Amino acid sequence: MNAAAVDRPATGPELFLNHVRLACLPGVGSILRKRLLDHFGSPEAIFTATAGELRAVHKVGPKLADAIATLAASRIAEETIDLCRRRGVEILAEGTAGYPRLLAQIDDPPPLLFVKGRLEPCDGLAVSIVGARHATAYGRRTAFQLAGSLARAGYTIVSGLARGIDAAAHRGALDAGGRTLAVLGSGVLSVYPPEHAELAVEVAGRGAVISEAPPLATPIPGAFPSRNRIVSGLSLGTLVVEAADRSGALITARLAGEQGREVFAVPGPIDGRMSRGSNRLIQDGAKLVTNVDDVLEELGPLFEPTPAADGREVRSPAELRLDEVERTVLAAFDRAVADAGDGQATVDVDDLLAGCELTVSRVLAAVGALEMRRIITRLPGNRLARI
């Protein structure tokens, strides 16, 4: 940082550079970073402060003051940005267009997000599924199934890429052809746990791996609670599938509540250690979930019908995620209802087949997918209706 910067407050690229530099401070989690920012007003001011000024901040000792001075004189920000460019990691700054809207609403949004993969507008409709690392078969199966059902219903599944429930949730979303986001405590190029490196690649290919730490950061103690606020902060609601007493998943659920988001929990046997936390959450007011409808019932009303690119009104999250064939078949359904003009909102399957210029098998497969997505339902007498 040169002297000129002191006279001219950093903006644009310079502010960004200082934020990246701040993210690179070793051993500084979101709480201490926020304290420094609150105290000095800007990352620039932190890097131009004297050692004495720095040590006036609670929990800043000589070692950290030294580290800040070293970083100020280094090119670490430039090098990090270069690394991100080479390795395909996007850096999203708070206040810019690509930054997740829901996350921006929490009390202490991360100034920067490092993103491997891609965040899309539809990821604003997200549910996090979290739980125990040492989950039981019941917990893993449940997380997998609920993640799949929610993904088919149009929601992006957020989790923490941990062993157990987290991994099952990501896999469930991927298997259902849905989108999923993994929020890490370590850097996105330093995946923890190591055996989930391959899963991280899959997640990045159909969503994103996200961290507020620079790409090569190893996890530090305290990074996980901070990480959890991003998991819940990205989501309309948090669903806890299994959690022992004092589990990190309970922290995520608490943060979700504090952030004004929905809290859901799956019950389990009262003599199972892994169900203690989730049963307790229900006692404390979390909504008990036995199937995907219990979640959709709460989240559905949060979705406002919006006009899509093609002018049609999108009535549910699932409609944002249709493939081309599904979109064609749904459009044919809506046309058939409008053409009939008899006030009935149902269409005969045979009429739908006649109305689509597609093979019978493709139409029937698309109808099946639209049923799974809870957009249409099959009525007696081979008739279809919107849900």
Added chain:
Amino acid sequence: MNAAAVDRPATGPELFLNHVRLACLPGVGSILRKRLLDHFGSPEAIFTATAGELRAVHKVGPKLADAIATLAASRIAEETIDLCRRRGVEILAEGTAGYPRLLAQIDDPPPLLFVKGRLEPCDGLAVSIVGARHATAYGRRTAFQLAGSLARAGYTIVSGLARGIDAAAHRGALDAGGRTLAVLGSGVLSVYPPEHAELAVEVAGRGAVISEAPPLATPIPGAFPSRNRIVSGLSLGTLVVEAADRSGALITARLAGEQGREVFAVPGPIDGRMSRGSNRLIQDGAKLVTNVDDVLEELGPLFEPTPAADGREVRSPAELRLDEVERTVLAAFDRAVADAGDGQATVDVDDLLAGCELTVSRVLAAVGALEMRRIITRLPGNRLARI
């Protein structure tokens, strides 16, 4: 029924006789009986009505009108009373002193209860535990344990003597040395299911087997929902341990709610058929129970401290059920606290041993029992305190 009775409304023994006669009407459940009573005003008026008057009542056909005439002319009431006397079955009439106070408060209390065993005043502190006949091992284990813990804490356990959860609940109470009541759909001398005949004998020995049907009645369709209102009606709260969709236990829970009593449910795995009903109950507002404290927390405040026979104040349900040694040790504890007069409510175990004229092993066993009953608790440093 002779002509004299028509001029002189039946009271006392005569009213009682007519109520027993009414209870003996074959194929008449509590709903139709109430309809007859509401229509005619008294059992006597039912038995002096003409066939035409009887058939003016909804669901009374020629067959039932005939049966009423036959019964009116018979000595069935006298014979039933005689049978009860010979076989040790007590008949409690609504409005008399021995009739259970909580049951008298419901909308349609049975006019008579046939009781094999004995109802005691402490049975007014009762919790019913009900659930699936085809319960899982988890359900049976849970019912057994919770029944035992509640029995030790001073509650009488009410259930329906059915297979599965009911039987486990009775056994749990018996094993813990507690009291238990079994309410049958059949007569108390015609136990159903037959393989629970022995369990019924044990229950009658440490509580009571109860029915509103005469002693030899076989179960009629419709008797079980009626029976369930007595199960919940006898209890401060009803706890459902496992229940499939449309289970009878859910009817009991609904009736408990309608009667203004507490409703509790034990959660279970969402993919277990036997947990569907109980999880649903929790979604609908039942209190989720993971251990006995969750129940005691709700019921405890319903208990008002009362002076016992010996003048001491009884502060919890459990104190109503102490054996002589436990009572002696608790009195010694209370004396030690009062004597110390140092404002501390704790007593050293050694001081307690010195204060009782009993062997060390008996005192320590009693202390253990008082802990199990949640009357006293052990603090660090070998000290004891009231809970």
